[in-house]
Amino acid sequence: MIKKEQMKIVSSRAIAKDTYEMVLENHFISEKAVPGQFLHIQIGTHTLRRPISIANCNKERNEITILFKINGVGTSELATYQAGEFLDVLGPLGNGFKAEDEPQSTILLVGGGIGVPPLYYLGKTLKEKGINIVSILGFQQKENVFYEQQFQGLGETIIVTDNGSYGYKGYVTDVLDQVGLFDCYYSCGPIPMLKALTTKLEGKRGFISLEERMGCGVGACFACVLPTKDGTGYRKICKDGPVFHAEEVTI
Amino acid sequence: MIKKEQMKIVSSRAIAKDTYEMVLENHFISEKAVPGQFLHIQIGTHTLRRPISIANCNKERNEITILFKINGVGTSELATYQAGEFLDVLGPLGNGFKAEDEPQSTILLVGGGIGVPPLYYLGKTLKEKGINIVSILGFQQKENVFYEQQFQGLGETIIVTDNGSYGYKGYVTDVLDQVGLFDCYYSCGPIPMLKALTTKLEGKRGFISLEERMGCGVGACFACVLPTKDGTGYRKICKDGPVFHAEEVTI
Amino acid sequence: MTDLAIELPGLSLKNPIMPASGCFGFGREYSEFYDLSKLGAVIMKAATGSERFGNPTPRVAETASGMLNAIGLQNPGVNKIIESEVPFLSQFDTNIIANIAGSTLEEYEEVARAFNKTDKVHALELNISCPNVKDGGIQFGTNPSMAARVTEAVKKASNLPVYVKLSPNVTDIMQMAKAVEAAGADGLSMINTITGMQIHLPSRRPLIANKTGGLSGPAIKPVAIRMIYEVRQQVNIPIIGMGGIQNAEDVLEFLLAGASAVAVGTANFQNPFICSEIIDELPSVLSNYDFNSVQEAVGKGIIS
């Protein structure tokens, strides 16, 4: 079930270059949220809402955390909102990560840039189920790195940067051989990263979270479709996704 | 000389139904302002600025007072601005009241509704020159009355309301016979009031302040013209006005 | 009590508010927000002869007070719509209007004929103006004699009232309106989107994969009002007005310009409850401006 809710901003702070962490309070949305879902946020009077992933959820405190990067007019404006103000939000939207993994299994999280946020809530939820977590997080450069400590709290965490200014130099796919065996992977990040990753990990059980420009965010407008791999159908990212089985869709 | 200035809001408060008094601080504009001039105020991201009269000016404190009534989307938004915020303003604009009256002469101020504001600064300035002031102020009804005390501070003040809920019942023109002799009149208010007034006072020396929807506010776009009485020319309200000799233009 | 009801060919509307085609799918998603029985009618997403997958993504972009879209008529095809979507919508106590599209005259006829199979649909909205499909669509919408031909063909094929949806991308909207009226249209729907484009600076190419898209939202309202105002004086059939409606005051503006009912599109994306909220606000807005009914306001802004 989706609702249009007012979410109170509990805090907002910069956590990396152009990157903000915002904690939002709302009972309904925090109660329902599962990892991989997102919020559709009304910013000012913009015609279209902005989709932002749920990066964490504290069900006791009725809090949702979002992490966002300034990417244009909407996110710039969002960064100016202050604690105490309210955001008009549709949510929680989309289908989350299936996360039907068994206790004791090992799963790999692979995040790139602003694809990192949804993996944190996922990792936290999996860890609570007794699953082992290994994370690879890729960023452009040192100033962009965020949430390293939080992911280390979940398990082994490898950071890579494009230019080597922090952690390993290169792409997330370059360090895959440094992690041991894993049962399933979950990933979110830019399309080229997802392409490289799913190609390298072909045959492995895996799930990816995708982005597309959206209209309604609820499945009514057909703005955010992508074709299924077999070519006979399509999926709506906002409703059927944003998380898909790596073999399900064409990216 | 006109400048584009940031004016700091010193205070903002409701003074009558849907009517606000806002005190703004700015050195340049308060230094230059003469009675009858107006400010062209940018509100939010509205395409067009809103023209609002200068209702008072305190040159020692660098303060300008404006009085405005909620009349649509822009003025509603203006009413939400708080002390401490800044307004982007073009000003001071237009030609003010000539006010070349002699000391000891008597002048009559006639204001209707939201046409009252510019007359206050004018009256105050004239009084400082030793001129006698008599004011007739017309409002819709009791809840709309504002600045009665301020005008009483300038001299005799007669209030009329359309429905008689305060002061005399009727129009400003109905009480003209209650004021004694005067040398000149200055008026601002709705067109029907100005028409009735100038007709009744034909032949008397008088000046009226006019309104029209504006584009640029500085004389460049020809949005705000009105024909001269002789039919051969036109005047721009924003630049040649908003104050005109009662005989000069066709209303 | 302010009377919101309005009678149009084939449509007894309890109020003049309906979601616009393409902005409300087939009602399923928004039915989770409020009871669709509240609506005057629902205009369904366009139906074509067979399933269409539409254009590549990105399909939408934001513009100043508006948006561009190039969905490209994605839909499951008319038969699937009749089988799976119409029954869902017909649970609600509202009118159903089917928006029909095609690439050829024959496809339009086929789709129109298909809707004769169900008695749950109350009217057709003939979309001759979708700017986002290359073959067909737009030619019908910009050429008066082509528009008349497809109107005539669809009228023959269907036993439902036909509202022809006009494109604003024309030099002379009055000529288009008169042509389809003469061809038998029962009403007009106007306006569809205005063709526009946005260029994405970092990639140096049109943001919408289809290059151009249709501009909708408050940005186009003045164009919609002007066209309805002009057309209202030239035709005798009723107009369903649309283009940038966001609140009940906007609805009144469309009524004054000559629309008898209105559709709300883009605004659903910002606020899923928008149609419901407008229906709640409309009575007081009408009475604030001294109208006792919707009917009374229709065309009242026209001066000659």
Added chain:
Amino acid sequence: MTDLAIELPGLSLKNPIMPASGCFGFGREYSEFYDLSKLGAVIMKAATGSERFGNPTPRVAETASGMLNAIGLQNPGVNKIIESEVPFLSQFDTNIIANIAGSTLEEYEEVARAFNKTDKVHALELNISCPNVKDGGIQFGTNPSMAARVTEAVKKASNLPVYVKLSPNVTDIMQMAKAVEAAGADGLSMINTITGMQIHLPSRRPLIANKTGGLSGPAIKPVAIRMIYEVRQQVNIPIIGMGGIQNAEDVLEFLLAGASAVAVGTANFQNPFICSEIIDELPSVLSNYDFNSVQEAVGKGIIS
């Protein structure tokens, strides 16, 4: 150093920024805000054969991200402009473009010929698209053969390069562009305003006294970009682009779509310094997107 200069027929522009016709008068008012020598050019308010008083007021209205205007070509007449306005503007080290309008072919010729008397004007902008005058104007702007005829006549009458200003209120902008190119136009100016209307609810009548007005501002930018993009691929003459420009990013978007220079209209009303500020910001915006010059960006957004 980013090179802002651009060479167009008759115009050696130090930068591609000019105030749009009708939004800057004859420069006097804005010259009090900054030195007009900074501008690539100034496009003067429309000139007609004799003085015109224009339309009744109200002449402007605000719309979502835009405005409507129906000034109605008020101007002191071409001779007065040459006598009193051109000398003032020619103090500044910038190019002067005269926007010319008329009700008849003969009036256009007369105005064009008048500008031969001064050597201070560098080009003509032929306004065949003013939607706010009943007699003439718009017919020239919406009919390709009429547009070609007036272009040809003005080219013959004048010894200046002629930029034809196109109306967006047409079904096929490419056809219009090709017609005036074939008739000898040296360049195009696009777009003029889109015809729109607003109804004033309390008075129940169109707010603009002329009923309809021209829509300008950010609301129309997607339409301008689309039309320039389409026309750029059909003609070989340069385009001066306009419609909703508010900042240097917008300028780059117009360049990518195929404009060689741009005009800024409505934005002057919000910010009298807008043209000057855009000129200051343009170099860094160009280099942020990896361009070394204005010239380099022209048409780079076009993909085939």
